[in-house]
Amino acid sequence: MKSASPPNGHPPQPRFSARTFTMRFTSTPRGARLARRLVSHRLADWGHPYPTPVNETLTLITAELTANAVQHGHVPGRDFQLHLTLTEDVVRVEVTDTRADSQPPPTATTPDTTSESGRGLLLVTALADDWGVVPRPAAPGKTVWAELSLWRN
Template identity: 65%
Template structure:
């Protein structure tokens, strides 16, 4: 069920996290590159080595979502926010969320891979076990999120 528009999870609905990383970045190509690098570093610190499938997959997804936030969600003087979590459930689920302050249209992948825009979301849809968008209250922006399974927790 990729590309769903789910309402934001309430605090009671959110699973407990074994890891959480939250940071604000400048809405620029440099900010997007830094966000991508920090996602990879944080995943490595959480036990997902740089060369692991999970690290490479989630880093690629984060790169696409942060680039989109800069390219399509940029509002002068405003940052984008990134949140990376690993759920403490029997199945290890990593989730990346990128929030920007532009809310005109929620992103959708193009239907044809040769379209001018939207191919990056096709990549996100192919790599993620699930992904979607959420409009923030009062037209204050949007969050695009994606989840990747890292297998069953062994400890």
């Protein structure tokens, strides 16, 4: 018996292929806002509309990571890079800056109650399924990443 092949002669495609988005942004508050908005738009294009928990949660995580890149990873004249990956099960956001000497702590700590900042990684820890930091392989700097499962709850 002969096996059936698709009419176009190409092998069947996998059910889902990973989607990615990568862009560099100026290391400014405006660049961080633009990165956050583009992640939200990209997720909507990929089937996770604006009012959904995946879009809202990952947009907030992106806001915190990009704000940290601007505030703590800024090197004058250097941009930060955002990389977003959507697979069948997970959305991963990576923010890379060029400052290697300023590393986030391995675990988020609670700031003093009078402090006006220092809660970003607490939010990332609470919202993401996993997060971490890796050094850039070929240049100074680091990548802070966070992952969110699409099958939460």
